[in-house]
Amino acid sequence: MAKNDVRNSIKLTSVDELFTTEENRADNQREKVVDIPLLEISDFPSHPFKVKADEAMLEMADSVTQYGVLVPGLVRPKVDGGYEMVAGHRRKKASELAGKETMPCIIRELDDDAATIIMVDSNLQRESILPSEKAFAYRMKLEAMKRQGQRTDLTSRPVVEKSVSADILGENTGESGRQIQRYIRLTGLIPSILQMVDDNQIAFRPAVELSYLSENEQQDLYNTIQSEDCTPSLSQAQRIKKFSQEGRLNIDVIYTILTEEKPNQKEKFHIQRERVDRFFPKNFTEKQKEELVIQLLESWYKKRQWEQQER
Template identity: 45%
Template sequence: MGSKAGSASKVKLNTFDDLFGGAENTAGEQIIHAKLADLHTFRGHPFRVLDDEKMEETTESIGKYGVLVPGIVRPRAGGGYEMIAGHRRKRGSERAGLDTMPVIVRDYTDDEATIIMVDSNIQREDILPSEKARAYAMKYEAMKHQGSRGGSTLDEVGEAAGESGKTVQRYVWLARLSDDLLDMVDKKKIGIAQGVDISFLTEEAQQWVSVILGETGAAMNASQSAKLKEYGKKRRAYACDGKADTGGGKAERKKSND
Protein backbone atom coordinates (compact mmCIF):
# COMPACT_ATOMS: atom_id res chain seq x y z
CA MET A 1 0.00 0.00 0.00
CA GLY A 2 2.86 2.40 0.89
CA SER A 3 4.53 2.05 -2.51
CA LYS A 4 1.23 2.68 -4.29
CA ALA A 5 0.61 5.82 -2.28
CA GLY A 6 4.10 7.07 -3.07
CA SER A 7 3.61 6.35 -6.75
CA ALA A 8 0.28 8.17 -6.78
CA SER A 9 1.79 11.25 -5.14
CA LYS A 10 4.50 11.34 -7.80
CA VAL A 11 1.90 11.22 -10.56
CA LYS A 12 0.04 14.17 -9.05
CA LEU A 13 3.22 16.19 -8.64
CA ASN A 14 4.36 15.51 -12.19
CA THR A 15 0.96 16.47 -13.57
CA PHE A 16 1.02 19.69 -11.56
CA ASP A 17 4.53 20.51 -12.76
CA ASP A 18 3.62 19.86 -16.37
CA LEU A 19 0.59 22.13 -16.20
CA PHE A 20 1.86 24.97 -14.06
CA GLY A 21 5.64 24.93 -14.26
CA GLY A 22 6.41 23.62 -10.77
CA ALA A 23 4.89 23.69 -7.32
CA GLU A 24 7.04 26.54 -6.07
CA ASN A 25 5.30 29.88 -5.73
CA THR A 26 6.57 32.60 -8.02
CA ALA A 27 6.26 36.36 -7.72
CA GLY A 28 2.63 37.45 -7.62
CA GLU A 29 1.39 33.85 -7.25
CA GLN A 30 0.02 31.80 -4.38
CA ILE A 31 -1.90 28.57 -3.97
CA ILE A 32 -4.88 28.69 -1.63
CA HIS A 33 -8.09 26.86 -0.80
CA ALA A 34 -10.64 29.51 -1.78
CA LYS A 35 -14.26 29.57 -0.72
CA LEU A 36 -16.49 28.67 -3.66
CA ALA A 37 -18.63 31.71 -2.87
CA ASP A 38 -15.58 33.91 -3.51
CA LEU A 39 -14.94 32.47 -7.00
CA HIS A 40 -16.68 34.48 -9.72
CA THR A 41 -17.24 33.50 -13.36
CA PHE A 42 -14.85 35.03 -15.89
CA ARG A 43 -16.39 38.14 -17.44
CA GLY A 44 -17.87 37.21 -20.83
CA HIS A 45 -17.06 33.51 -20.33
CA PRO A 46 -18.19 31.93 -23.63
CA PHE A 47 -18.24 28.27 -22.57
CA ARG A 48 -21.19 26.38 -21.10
CA VAL A 49 -21.00 24.70 -17.70
CA LEU A 50 -23.71 22.05 -17.89
CA ASP A 51 -25.06 19.59 -15.35
CA ASP A 52 -24.71 16.76 -17.84
CA GLU A 53 -23.27 13.25 -17.77
CA LYS A 54 -19.68 14.54 -17.83
CA MET A 55 -20.45 16.81 -14.89
CA GLU A 56 -21.80 13.77 -13.03
CA GLU A 57 -18.43 12.08 -13.59
CA THR A 58 -16.56 15.20 -12.47
CA THR A 59 -18.72 15.48 -9.35
CA GLU A 60 -18.17 11.81 -8.47
CA SER A 61 -14.40 12.14 -8.93
CA ILE A 62 -14.22 15.28 -6.80
CA GLY A 63 -16.36 13.64 -4.14
CA LYS A 64 -13.89 10.73 -3.92
CA TYR A 65 -10.53 12.39 -4.48
CA GLY A 66 -11.07 16.14 -4.25
CA VAL A 67 -9.94 18.63 -6.90
CA LEU A 68 -6.62 17.18 -8.11
CA VAL A 69 -5.67 20.07 -10.41
CA PRO A 70 -6.10 23.58 -8.96
CA GLY A 71 -8.06 26.20 -10.85
CA ILE A 72 -6.45 29.46 -11.91
CA VAL A 73 -7.83 32.77 -10.65
CA ARG A 74 -6.86 36.40 -10.30
CA PRO A 75 -7.79 38.95 -7.62
CA ARG A 76 -11.07 40.72 -8.36
CA ALA A 77 -11.52 44.47 -7.89
CA GLY A 78 -14.91 43.96 -6.23
CA GLY A 79 -13.56 41.33 -3.85
CA GLY A 80 -12.96 37.62 -4.17
CA TYR A 81 -11.43 36.14 -7.31
CA GLU A 82 -12.23 35.96 -11.01
CA MET A 83 -11.95 32.44 -12.38
CA ILE A 84 -9.72 31.97 -15.41
CA ALA A 85 -9.58 28.17 -15.52
CA GLY A 86 -11.61 25.70 -13.48
CA HIS A 87 -15.26 26.68 -13.95
CA ARG A 88 -16.34 23.04 -14.31
CA ARG A 89 -14.24 22.01 -11.31
CA LYS A 90 -15.96 24.70 -9.26
CA ARG A 91 -19.40 23.44 -10.30
CA GLY A 92 -18.35 19.86 -9.56
CA SER A 93 -17.18 20.95 -6.12
CA GLU A 94 -20.53 22.63 -5.46
CA ARG A 95 -22.41 19.50 -6.47
CA ALA A 96 -20.11 17.35 -4.32
CA GLY A 97 -21.00 19.46 -1.28
CA LEU A 98 -17.60 21.11 -0.84
CA ASP A 99 -17.15 24.68 0.38
CA THR A 100 -13.67 25.32 -1.03
CA MET A 101 -11.36 24.29 -3.86
CA PRO A 102 -7.64 24.74 -4.50
CA VAL A 103 -6.72 27.58 -6.83
CA ILE A 104 -3.58 29.28 -8.04
CA VAL A 105 -3.80 33.05 -7.59
CA ARG A 106 -1.95 35.01 -10.24
CA ASP A 107 -1.83 38.68 -11.21
CA TYR A 108 -2.81 38.62 -14.89
CA THR A 109 -3.79 41.51 -17.13
CA ASP A 110 -7.17 41.36 -18.86
CA ASP A 111 -5.55 40.23 -22.10
CA GLU A 112 -3.38 37.57 -20.45
CA ALA A 113 -6.36 36.23 -18.52
CA THR A 114 -8.51 36.08 -21.65
CA ILE A 115 -5.89 34.15 -23.62
CA ILE A 116 -5.40 31.59 -20.83
CA MET A 117 -9.16 31.22 -20.32
CA VAL A 118 -9.67 30.44 -24.01
CA ASP A 119 -6.68 28.10 -24.28
CA SER A 120 -7.79 26.10 -21.23
CA ASN A 121 -11.20 25.37 -22.78
CA ILE A 122 -10.85 25.40 -26.57
CA GLN A 123 -9.79 21.75 -26.86
CA ARG A 124 -13.07 20.41 -25.47
CA GLU A 125 -14.79 17.87 -27.70
CA ASP A 126 -18.32 19.21 -27.36
CA ILE A 127 -17.82 22.92 -28.11
CA LEU A 128 -20.67 24.62 -29.94
CA PRO A 129 -19.95 26.88 -32.94
CA SER A 130 -21.13 29.89 -30.92
CA GLU A 131 -18.70 29.07 -28.10
CA LYS A 132 -15.77 28.67 -30.47
CA ALA A 133 -16.71 31.85 -32.33
CA ARG A 134 -16.91 33.99 -29.20
CA ALA A 135 -13.77 32.42 -27.72
CA TYR A 136 -11.69 32.99 -30.87
CA ALA A 137 -12.99 36.56 -31.14
CA MET A 138 -12.04 37.26 -27.52
CA LYS A 139 -8.55 35.79 -27.89
CA TYR A 140 -7.99 37.54 -31.23
CA GLU A 141 -8.83 40.93 -29.70
CA ALA A 142 -6.66 40.22 -26.65
CA MET A 143 -3.67 39.32 -28.82
CA LYS A 144 -4.14 42.43 -30.94
CA HIS A 145 -4.06 44.51 -27.75
CA GLN A 146 -0.75 42.85 -26.93
CA GLY A 147 0.74 44.00 -30.22
CA SER A 148 0.09 41.12 -32.62
CA ARG A 149 -1.38 42.10 -35.97
CA GLY A 150 -3.60 40.87 -38.76
CA GLY A 151 -3.05 37.51 -40.39
CA SER A 152 -0.19 36.51 -38.10
CA THR A 153 -2.50 36.90 -35.10
CA LEU A 154 -5.13 34.68 -36.69
CA ASP A 155 -2.45 32.07 -37.41
CA GLU A 156 -1.24 32.19 -33.80
CA VAL A 157 -4.76 31.75 -32.45
CA GLY A 158 -5.30 28.82 -34.80
CA GLU A 159 -1.97 27.19 -34.03
CA ALA A 160 -2.83 26.90 -30.33
CA ALA A 161 -6.06 25.09 -31.24
CA GLY A 162 -4.76 23.03 -34.17
CA GLU A 163 -6.66 25.04 -36.79
CA SER A 164 -5.68 27.34 -39.63
CA GLY A 165 -5.75 31.12 -39.46
CA LYS A 166 -8.38 31.05 -42.20
CA THR A 167 -10.66 28.89 -40.06
CA VAL A 168 -10.17 31.21 -37.10
CA GLN A 169 -11.07 34.20 -39.29
CA ARG A 170 -14.36 32.55 -40.25
CA TYR A 171 -15.26 31.97 -36.60
CA VAL A 172 -14.31 35.55 -35.69
CA TRP A 173 -16.73 36.71 -38.39
CA LEU A 174 -19.33 34.27 -37.08
CA ALA A 175 -19.10 35.95 -33.67
CA ARG A 176 -20.62 39.08 -35.23
CA LEU A 177 -23.96 37.29 -35.55
CA SER A 178 -26.82 38.17 -33.22
CA ASP A 179 -27.52 35.78 -30.35
CA ASP A 180 -30.65 34.50 -32.12
CA LEU A 181 -28.76 33.67 -35.30
CA LEU A 182 -25.88 32.07 -33.41
CA ASP A 183 -28.43 29.91 -31.63
CA MET A 184 -29.73 28.82 -35.06
CA VAL A 185 -26.18 27.88 -36.06
CA ASP A 186 -25.77 25.85 -32.86
CA LYS A 187 -29.03 24.03 -33.60
CA LYS A 188 -27.92 23.47 -37.21
CA LYS A 189 -30.84 25.43 -38.61
CA ILE A 190 -28.19 27.55 -40.33
CA GLY A 191 -24.88 26.16 -41.58
CA ILE A 192 -21.62 27.69 -40.37
CA ALA A 193 -20.80 28.88 -43.91
CA GLN A 194 -24.22 30.53 -44.20
CA GLY A 195 -23.76 32.09 -40.76
CA VAL A 196 -20.45 33.62 -41.83
CA ASP A 197 -22.15 35.13 -44.90
CA ILE A 198 -24.98 36.59 -42.80
CA SER A 199 -22.45 38.11 -40.38
CA PHE A 200 -21.63 40.74 -43.02
CA LEU A 201 -25.10 42.25 -42.56
CA THR A 202 -25.85 45.09 -40.15
CA GLU A 203 -27.49 44.30 -36.80
CA GLU A 204 -30.81 45.55 -38.14
CA ALA A 205 -30.60 43.38 -41.25
CA GLN A 206 -29.59 40.37 -39.15
CA GLN A 207 -32.67 40.89 -37.00
CA TRP A 208 -34.81 40.86 -40.14
CA VAL A 209 -33.22 37.59 -41.33
CA SER A 210 -33.70 36.06 -37.88
CA VAL A 211 -37.40 36.92 -37.84
CA ILE A 212 -37.97 35.58 -41.37
CA LEU A 213 -36.17 32.30 -40.69
CA GLY A 214 -37.81 31.91 -37.30
CA GLU A 215 -41.35 32.53 -38.51
CA THR A 216 -41.18 30.55 -41.73
CA GLY A 217 -38.87 27.75 -40.61
CA ALA A 218 -37.25 28.02 -44.03
CA ALA A 219 -33.72 26.82 -44.64
CA MET A 220 -31.09 29.02 -46.25
CA ASN A 221 -28.85 27.65 -48.99
CA ALA A 222 -25.37 28.79 -49.98
CA SER A 223 -26.58 30.81 -52.94
CA GLN A 224 -29.02 32.81 -50.82
CA SER A 225 -26.51 33.52 -48.05
CA ALA A 226 -23.87 34.55 -50.62
CA LYS A 227 -26.28 37.16 -51.96
CA LEU A 228 -26.85 38.49 -48.45
CA LYS A 229 -23.09 38.69 -47.93
CA GLU A 230 -22.63 40.74 -51.11
CA TYR A 231 -25.50 42.99 -50.08
CA GLY A 232 -23.91 43.49 -46.66
CA LYS A 233 -20.48 44.26 -48.11
CA LYS A 234 -21.96 46.81 -50.52
CA ARG A 235 -23.91 48.49 -47.73
CA ARG A 236 -20.75 48.73 -45.61
CA ALA A 237 -18.79 50.17 -48.54
CA TYR A 238 -21.59 52.64 -49.27
CA ALA A 239 -21.65 53.74 -45.62
CA CYS A 240 -17.88 54.28 -45.62
CA ASP A 241 -18.03 56.25 -48.87
CA GLY A 242 -20.84 58.38 -47.49
CA LYS A 243 -18.81 59.29 -44.43
CA ALA A 244 -15.82 60.13 -46.60
CA ASP A 245 -17.93 62.33 -48.89
CA THR A 246 -19.52 64.11 -45.96
CA GLY A 247 -16.16 64.76 -44.38
CA GLY A 248 -14.73 66.01 -47.64
CA GLY A 249 -17.66 68.38 -48.17
CA LYS A 250 -17.16 69.91 -44.75
CA ALA A 251 -13.48 70.39 -45.44
CA GLU A 252 -14.19 72.12 -48.76
CA ARG A 253 -16.77 74.43 -47.19
CA LYS A 254 -14.40 75.35 -44.38
CA LYS A 255 -11.64 76.07 -46.88
CA SER A 256 -13.88 78.31 -49.00
CA ASN A 257 -14.95 80.31 -45.93
CA ASP A 258 -11.38 81.01 -44.81
Protein backbone atom coordinates in the same frame (compact mmCIF):
# COMPACT_ATOMS: atom_id res chain seq x y z
CA MET B 1 21.32 63.16 12.88
CA ALA B 2 20.23 62.10 16.40
CA LYS B 3 21.29 58.68 17.68
CA ASN B 4 17.68 57.49 17.80
CA ASP B 5 17.14 58.49 14.17
CA VAL B 6 20.30 56.67 13.09
CA ARG B 7 19.26 53.57 15.02
CA ASN B 8 15.81 53.62 13.50
CA SER B 9 17.17 54.01 9.99
CA ILE B 10 19.22 50.82 10.23
CA LYS B 11 17.30 47.74 9.04
CA LEU B 12 18.34 44.71 11.04
CA THR B 13 18.02 41.22 9.62
CA SER B 14 15.54 39.10 11.56
CA VAL B 15 16.54 35.82 13.18
CA ASP B 16 14.28 33.96 10.72
CA GLU B 17 16.01 35.62 7.77
CA LEU B 18 19.46 34.82 9.19
CA PHE B 19 18.80 31.11 9.44
CA THR B 20 16.61 30.57 6.34
CA THR B 21 18.23 28.74 3.43
CA GLU B 22 18.23 29.61 -0.23
CA GLU B 23 16.03 26.56 -0.81
CA ASN B 24 13.48 27.85 1.71
CA ARG B 25 13.47 31.28 0.11
CA ALA B 26 12.93 29.73 -3.33
CA ASP B 27 10.15 27.56 -1.93
CA ASN B 28 8.38 30.66 -0.62
CA GLN B 29 8.37 32.06 -4.16
CA ARG B 30 6.76 28.95 -5.66
CA GLU B 31 3.04 28.86 -6.42
CA LYS B 32 1.07 26.75 -3.98
CA VAL B 33 -2.31 25.09 -4.11
CA VAL B 34 -4.74 26.75 -1.70
CA ASP B 35 -8.30 25.77 -0.78
CA ILE B 36 -10.39 28.87 -1.54
CA PRO B 37 -14.07 29.31 -0.56
CA LEU B 38 -16.26 29.11 -3.66
CA LEU B 39 -18.11 32.24 -2.56
CA GLU B 40 -14.87 34.20 -2.95
CA ILE B 41 -14.36 33.14 -6.59
CA SER B 42 -16.16 35.08 -9.33
CA ASP B 43 -16.38 34.06 -12.99
CA PHE B 44 -14.10 35.52 -15.64
CA PRO B 45 -15.76 38.59 -17.24
CA SER B 46 -17.54 37.76 -20.52
CA HIS B 47 -16.52 34.12 -20.20
CA PRO B 48 -17.40 32.73 -23.66
CA PHE B 49 -17.64 29.05 -22.73
CA LYS B 50 -21.00 27.78 -21.50
CA VAL B 51 -21.09 25.93 -18.20
CA LYS B 52 -24.22 23.78 -18.17
CA ALA B 53 -25.58 21.31 -15.64
CA ASP B 54 -25.75 18.64 -18.36
CA GLU B 55 -25.02 14.92 -18.10
CA ALA B 56 -21.26 15.42 -18.39
CA MET B 57 -21.36 18.01 -15.61
CA LEU B 58 -23.34 15.69 -13.34
CA GLU B 59 -20.75 12.98 -13.92
CA MET B 60 -18.01 15.44 -13.01
CA ALA B 61 -19.92 16.39 -9.85
CA ASP B 62 -20.11 12.70 -8.86
CA SER B 63 -16.35 12.44 -9.36
CA VAL B 64 -15.76 15.52 -7.20
CA THR B 65 -18.01 14.04 -4.52
CA GLN B 66 -15.93 10.85 -4.43
CA TYR B 67 -12.41 12.09 -5.06
CA GLY B 68 -12.48 15.87 -4.82
CA VAL B 69 -11.09 18.23 -7.46
CA LEU B 70 -7.99 16.46 -8.77
CA VAL B 71 -6.69 19.33 -10.95
CA PRO B 72 -6.55 22.72 -9.18
CA GLY B 73 -8.14 25.74 -10.79
CA LEU B 74 -6.25 28.93 -11.59
CA VAL B 75 -7.40 32.22 -10.09
CA ARG B 76 -6.05 35.76 -9.87
CA PRO B 77 -6.57 38.19 -6.99
CA LYS B 78 -9.14 40.96 -7.46
CA VAL B 79 -8.37 44.53 -6.49
CA ASP B 80 -11.48 44.80 -4.30
CA GLY B 81 -10.89 41.42 -2.63
CA GLY B 82 -11.67 37.85 -3.53
CA TYR B 83 -10.53 36.03 -6.64
CA GLU B 84 -11.41 35.77 -10.31
CA MET B 85 -11.50 32.39 -12.01
CA VAL B 86 -9.12 32.08 -14.97
CA ALA B 87 -9.18 28.32 -15.59
CA GLY B 88 -11.56 25.91 -13.87
CA HIS B 89 -15.12 27.19 -14.35
CA ARG B 90 -16.48 23.67 -14.91
CA ARG B 91 -14.62 22.34 -11.88
CA LYS B 92 -16.10 25.16 -9.83
CA LYS B 93 -19.64 24.34 -11.02
CA ALA B 94 -19.07 20.64 -10.29
CA SER B 95 -17.83 21.54 -6.79
CA GLU B 96 -21.01 23.57 -6.19
CA LEU B 97 -23.21 20.69 -7.35
CA ALA B 98 -21.23 18.32 -5.14
CA GLY B 99 -21.96 20.51 -2.12
CA LYS B 100 -18.34 21.58 -1.62
CA GLU B 101 -17.57 24.88 0.09
CA THR B 102 -14.00 25.24 -1.14
CA MET B 103 -11.96 24.41 -4.23
CA PRO B 104 -8.20 23.89 -4.60
CA CYS B 105 -6.69 26.68 -6.69
CA ILE B 106 -3.38 28.17 -7.70
CA ILE B 107 -3.25 31.93 -7.11
CA ARG B 108 -1.34 33.87 -9.75
CA GLU B 109 -0.91 37.59 -10.44
CA LEU B 110 -2.02 38.13 -14.04
CA ASP B 111 -2.91 41.21 -16.07
CA ASP B 112 -6.13 41.22 -18.12
CA ASP B 113 -4.54 40.14 -21.41
CA ALA B 114 -2.43 37.32 -19.97
CA ALA B 115 -5.47 36.05 -18.04
CA THR B 116 -7.62 36.16 -21.19
CA ILE B 117 -5.11 34.13 -23.22
CA ILE B 118 -4.76 31.48 -20.49
CA MET B 119 -8.55 31.30 -20.07
CA VAL B 120 -9.10 30.73 -23.80
CA ASP B 121 -6.25 28.24 -24.22
CA SER B 122 -7.32 26.14 -21.24
CA ASN B 123 -10.90 25.82 -22.53
CA LEU B 124 -9.96 25.08 -26.14
CA GLN B 125 -8.58 21.75 -24.93
CA ARG B 126 -12.12 20.46 -24.41
CA GLU B 127 -13.41 17.78 -26.79
CA SER B 128 -16.75 19.41 -27.61
CA ILE B 129 -16.84 23.15 -28.28
CA LEU B 130 -19.78 25.02 -29.82
CA PRO B 131 -19.21 27.38 -32.78
CA SER B 132 -20.35 30.35 -30.67
CA GLU B 133 -17.84 29.45 -27.95
CA LYS B 134 -14.98 29.32 -30.43
CA ALA B 135 -16.14 32.56 -32.04
CA PHE B 136 -16.05 34.69 -28.91
CA ALA B 137 -13.00 32.91 -27.50
CA TYR B 138 -10.95 33.52 -30.65
CA ARG B 139 -12.04 37.17 -30.71
CA MET B 140 -11.12 37.71 -27.06
CA LYS B 141 -7.70 36.11 -27.51
CA LEU B 142 -6.95 38.00 -30.71
CA GLU B 143 -7.86 41.31 -29.04
CA ALA B 144 -5.59 40.42 -26.11
CA MET B 145 -2.75 39.62 -28.52
CA LYS B 146 -3.26 43.01 -30.16
CA ARG B 147 -3.01 44.84 -26.86
CA GLN B 148 0.16 42.89 -26.09
CA GLY B 149 1.73 44.38 -29.19
CA GLN B 150 1.42 41.53 -31.66
CA ARG B 151 0.18 42.13 -35.20
CA THR B 152 -3.55 41.71 -35.69
CA ASP B 153 -4.36 42.66 -39.26
CA LEU B 154 -8.08 42.07 -38.93
CA THR B 155 -9.97 43.11 -42.03
CA SER B 156 -13.59 43.52 -42.99
CA ARG B 157 -13.25 40.58 -45.41
CA PRO B 158 -11.90 37.69 -43.38
CA VAL B 159 -13.16 35.01 -45.76
CA VAL B 160 -10.85 36.31 -48.49
CA GLU B 161 -7.97 38.17 -46.90
CA LYS B 162 -5.33 36.79 -44.57
CA SER B 163 -4.47 37.96 -41.08
CA VAL B 164 -0.98 37.36 -39.76
CA SER B 165 -2.18 37.36 -36.16
CA ALA B 166 -4.93 34.85 -36.93
CA ASP B 167 -2.29 32.59 -38.45
CA ILE B 168 -0.23 32.88 -35.26
CA LEU B 169 -3.30 32.03 -33.18
CA GLY B 170 -4.01 29.11 -35.48
CA GLU B 171 -0.62 27.56 -34.81
CA ASN B 172 -1.85 26.62 -31.33
CA THR B 173 -5.36 25.57 -32.34
CA GLY B 174 -4.78 23.44 -35.43
CA GLU B 175 -6.95 25.73 -37.58
CA SER B 176 -5.95 28.09 -40.37
CA GLY B 177 -5.97 31.84 -39.90
CA ARG B 178 -8.75 32.10 -42.47
CA GLN B 179 -10.91 29.63 -40.53
CA ILE B 180 -10.32 31.53 -37.30
CA GLN B 181 -11.43 34.74 -39.03
CA ARG B 182 -14.59 32.97 -40.15
CA TYR B 183 -15.32 31.95 -36.58
CA ILE B 184 -14.82 35.53 -35.38
CA ARG B 185 -17.36 36.70 -37.98
CA LEU B 186 -20.01 34.64 -36.14
CA THR B 187 -19.85 37.13 -33.24
CA GLY B 188 -21.72 39.50 -35.55
CA LEU B 189 -24.82 37.29 -35.56
CA ILE B 190 -27.84 38.04 -33.41
CA PRO B 191 -28.29 35.50 -30.55
CA SER B 192 -31.26 33.69 -32.11
CA ILE B 193 -29.41 32.94 -35.37
CA LEU B 194 -26.18 32.09 -33.54
CA GLN B 195 -28.15 29.57 -31.46
CA MET B 196 -29.34 27.94 -34.69
CA VAL B 197 -25.69 27.57 -35.72
CA ASP B 198 -24.91 25.89 -32.38
CA ASP B 199 -27.90 23.58 -32.90
CA ASN B 200 -26.71 22.63 -36.42
CA GLN B 201 -29.83 24.14 -37.96
CA ILE B 202 -27.78 26.63 -40.00
CA ALA B 203 -24.51 25.47 -41.53
CA PHE B 204 -21.26 27.21 -40.64
CA ARG B 205 -20.35 28.79 -43.99
CA PRO B 206 -23.82 30.26 -44.70
CA ALA B 207 -23.77 31.66 -41.15
CA VAL B 208 -20.50 33.48 -41.88
CA GLU B 209 -22.12 35.19 -44.88
CA LEU B 210 -25.22 36.12 -42.86
CA SER B 211 -23.06 37.80 -40.20
CA TYR B 212 -22.60 40.76 -42.58
CA LEU B 213 -26.30 41.65 -42.39
CA SER B 214 -27.49 44.42 -40.10
CA GLU B 215 -29.27 43.49 -36.88
CA ASN B 216 -32.67 44.41 -38.32
CA GLU B 217 -32.00 42.41 -41.49
CA GLN B 218 -30.97 39.40 -39.42
CA GLN B 219 -34.15 39.67 -37.38
CA ASP B 220 -36.25 39.71 -40.58
CA LEU B 221 -34.29 36.68 -41.78
CA TYR B 222 -34.85 34.81 -38.52
CA ASN B 223 -38.59 35.54 -38.59
CA THR B 224 -38.82 34.23 -42.15
CA ILE B 225 -36.84 31.09 -41.27
CA GLN B 226 -39.25 30.37 -38.44
CA SER B 227 -42.44 31.06 -40.38
CA GLU B 228 -41.40 29.15 -43.50
CA ASP B 229 -39.41 26.39 -41.76
CA CYS B 230 -36.43 26.70 -44.09
CA THR B 231 -32.78 27.71 -43.81
CA PRO B 232 -30.47 29.26 -46.41
CA SER B 233 -27.89 27.31 -48.38
CA LEU B 234 -24.45 28.85 -48.95
CA SER B 235 -25.43 30.26 -52.35
CA GLN B 236 -28.66 31.72 -50.93
CA ALA B 237 -26.78 33.29 -48.01
CA GLN B 238 -24.29 34.84 -50.44
CA ARG B 239 -27.12 36.33 -52.50
CA ILE B 240 -28.82 37.68 -49.37
CA LYS B 241 -25.51 39.27 -48.33
CA LYS B 242 -25.09 40.84 -51.80
CA PHE B 243 -28.58 42.36 -51.69
CA SER B 244 -27.74 43.77 -48.24
CA GLN B 245 -24.48 45.33 -49.44
CA GLU B 246 -26.33 46.92 -52.34
CA GLY B 247 -28.97 48.35 -49.98
CA ARG B 248 -31.75 46.36 -51.64
CA LEU B 249 -32.49 43.76 -48.97
CA ASN B 250 -35.94 43.67 -47.41
CA ILE B 251 -38.23 41.03 -45.98
CA ASP B 252 -39.84 40.35 -49.40
CA VAL B 253 -36.44 39.65 -50.97
CA ILE B 254 -35.54 37.39 -48.05
CA TYR B 255 -38.81 35.48 -48.45
CA THR B 256 -38.33 35.07 -52.21
CA ILE B 257 -34.80 33.71 -51.85
CA LEU B 258 -35.54 31.36 -48.95
CA THR B 259 -38.67 29.84 -50.45
CA GLU B 260 -37.31 29.21 -53.94
CA GLU B 261 -36.82 25.59 -54.91
CA LYS B 262 -33.19 24.59 -54.51
CA PRO B 263 -31.38 22.48 -57.13
CA ASN B 264 -32.16 18.76 -56.75
CA GLN B 265 -34.50 19.64 -53.90
CA LYS B 266 -37.07 17.00 -53.11
CA GLU B 267 -40.51 17.75 -51.79
CA LYS B 268 -40.37 18.16 -48.03
CA PHE B 269 -42.52 16.37 -45.51
CA HIS B 270 -43.76 18.91 -42.98
CA ILE B 271 -45.21 18.38 -39.52
CA GLN B 272 -46.40 21.36 -37.52
CA ARG B 273 -44.03 21.98 -34.62
CA GLU B 274 -46.77 22.39 -32.01
CA ARG B 275 -48.11 18.91 -32.83
CA VAL B 276 -44.89 17.11 -31.85
CA ASP B 277 -42.92 19.36 -29.49
CA ARG B 278 -44.93 18.23 -26.47
CA PHE B 279 -43.57 14.70 -26.87
CA PHE B 280 -39.91 15.69 -26.49
CA PRO B 281 -37.92 16.78 -23.42
CA LYS B 282 -37.55 20.57 -23.32
CA ASN B 283 -33.76 20.41 -23.64
CA PHE B 284 -33.81 18.33 -26.85
CA THR B 285 -32.14 19.94 -29.88
CA GLU B 286 -33.67 19.70 -33.35
CA LYS B 287 -31.05 17.09 -34.25
CA GLN B 288 -31.97 14.94 -31.24
CA LYS B 289 -35.66 15.18 -32.13
CA GLU B 290 -34.95 14.10 -35.70
CA GLU B 291 -32.84 11.12 -34.58
CA LEU B 292 -35.52 9.96 -32.14
CA VAL B 293 -38.23 10.17 -34.81
CA ILE B 294 -36.08 8.09 -37.20
CA GLN B 295 -35.46 5.48 -34.48
CA LEU B 296 -39.17 5.19 -33.73
CA LEU B 297 -40.03 4.89 -37.43
CA GLU B 298 -37.41 2.18 -37.91
CA SER B 299 -38.85 0.24 -34.97
CA TRP B 300 -42.36 0.64 -36.37
CA TYR B 301 -41.20 -0.48 -39.84
CA LYS B 302 -39.45 -3.60 -38.48
CA LYS B 303 -42.56 -4.49 -36.47
CA ARG B 304 -44.73 -4.24 -39.60
CA GLN B 305 -42.31 -6.43 -41.54
CA TRP B 306 -42.43 -9.06 -38.81
CA GLU B 307 -46.25 -8.95 -38.65
CA GLN B 308 -46.52 -9.42 -42.42
CA GLN B 309 -44.20 -12.43 -42.32
CA GLU B 310 -46.33 -14.01 -39.59
CA ARG B 311 -49.49 -13.83 -41.69
